[in-house]
Amino acid sequence: MNEDESCCGTKSSQSCYESDCCQPSSSTSIEDVVRESYGKRWASLKATKSAQAKSRASMKFPPHDALWKELMPREGMRVLDIGSGSGETVLAIAEKVGSTGKAVGIDFSPEGIKLAQENAKKRGLESIAEFRQAHALELPFPDNSFDAAISECVVCLIQDKQKALNEKVRVLKPGGRVIMHDVITWAPMPKAMREDKGLYCGCIGGAVSLDEYVEMMKKAGLTNIKTVDFTKNAKRMMNLEAVAQKFEQRKATSAQEVVDFVRKGGIGYALLIGTKKQA
Numbered sequence: 001m002n003e004d005e006s007c008c009g010t011k012s013s014q015s016c017y018e019s020d021c022c023q024p025s026s027s028t029s030i031e032d033v034v035r036e037s038y039g040k041r042w043a044s045l046k047a048t049k050s051a052q053a054k055s056r057a058s059m060k061f062p063p064h065d066a067l068w069k070e071l072m073p074r075e076g077m078r079v080l081d082i083g084s085g086s087g088e089t090v091l092a093i094a095e096k097v098g099s100t101g102k103a104v105g106i107d108f109s110p111e112g113i114k115l116a117q118e119n120a121k122k123r124g125l126e127s128i129a130e131f132r133q134a135h136a137l138e139l140p141f142p143d144n145s146f147d148a149a150i151s152e153c154v155v156c157l158i159q160d161k162q163k164a165l166n167e168k169v170r171v172l173k174p175g176g177r178v179i180m181h182d183v184i185t186w187a188p189m190p191k192a193m194r195e196d197k198g199l200y201c202g203c204i205g206g207a208v209s210l211d212e213y214v215e216m217m218k219k220a221g222l223t224n225i226k227t228v229d230f231t232k233n234a235k236r237m238m239n240l241e242a243v244a245q246k247f248e249q250r251k252a253t254s255a256q257e258v259v260d261f262v263r264k265g266g267i268g269y270a271l272l273i274g275t276k277k278q279a
């Protein structure tokens with residue numbers, strides 16, 4: 001994923017909002033819309049053992065690179081990736097943690113899990129990299145199982161963010177770390193934007209502020225909280241100008257509010273890190 005691509009991997013000419021992966025269907029709940037949309041996206045991709053896919057860790061996506069440096073996956077580590085998608089990050093981690101460690105990905109899209117498992121097989125990593133279909137709010141693991149729980153542009157898609165963070169912390173060993181990057185807001189988001197299913201699914205509509213994230217992380221039992229701001233990259237990563245233009249065409253007062261919010265820097269991106277307290 002390079003910097004011209006958005007968090008959900010669309011082409012540089014498209015925003016998440018415009019891409020096929022984020023078009024709302026007739027599904028009623030927002031969660032169904034998210035599952036279906038990403039399902040379609042993962043089903044359209046083919047498993048690969050190409051060098052490009054294999055070396056995602058060295059690709060130019062600044063928040064991912066920063067997450068990787070924080071994580072420093074090494075021999076014997078147990079790492080969980082929540083919302084693992086096509087599984088590229090989990091596979092890169094599996095190569096580092098080796099046979100004494102474990103890299104586990106969960107995703108609620110069955111198509112994502114199938115693709116990730118095929119990718120693992122093609123690269124001979126099935127014994128280290130495990131993929132399970134599961135919901136981020138009900139992780140199928142006992143307490144204190146992992147050294148790190150990561151997520152990349154996923155918590156913005158989950159409505160009950162506090163519960164998602166509580167679950168991450170529950171499965172971490174004491175001293176283990178949550179490392180995640182996600183879309184954030186720098187001002188209250190206009191209602192028209194919050195209610196747009198396409199924008200929600202495109203990682204934007206469900207975003208909350210950095211302060212709200214930090215507060216939820218503290219409530220979940222994390223300490224040593226650190227944040228790194230990637231807002232300067234957000235405009236290109238998410239093609240925010242395309243989002244603004246789309247609303248501009250609607251010419252309604254509420255649409256203008258959205259355009260102003262987006263153009264004045266209401267949307268940002270950040271890496272967030274926290275450590276589970278020692279017992």
Ligand SMILES: C[S@@+](CC[C@H](N)C(=O)[O-])C[C@H]1O[C@@H](n2cnc3c(N)ncnc32)[C@H](O)[C@@H]1O
Pocket residue numbers: 007008034035038039082083084085086106107108109112134135136137151152153154157158203
């Ligand atoms: C924007 S994609 C990111 C995929 C991957 N982390 C990456 O960086 O390429 C979001 C992923 O999170 C998954 N997801 C969203 N909400 C979820 C939930 N509540 N439980 C499990 N997976 C979820 C989606 O199915 C999708 O695969």
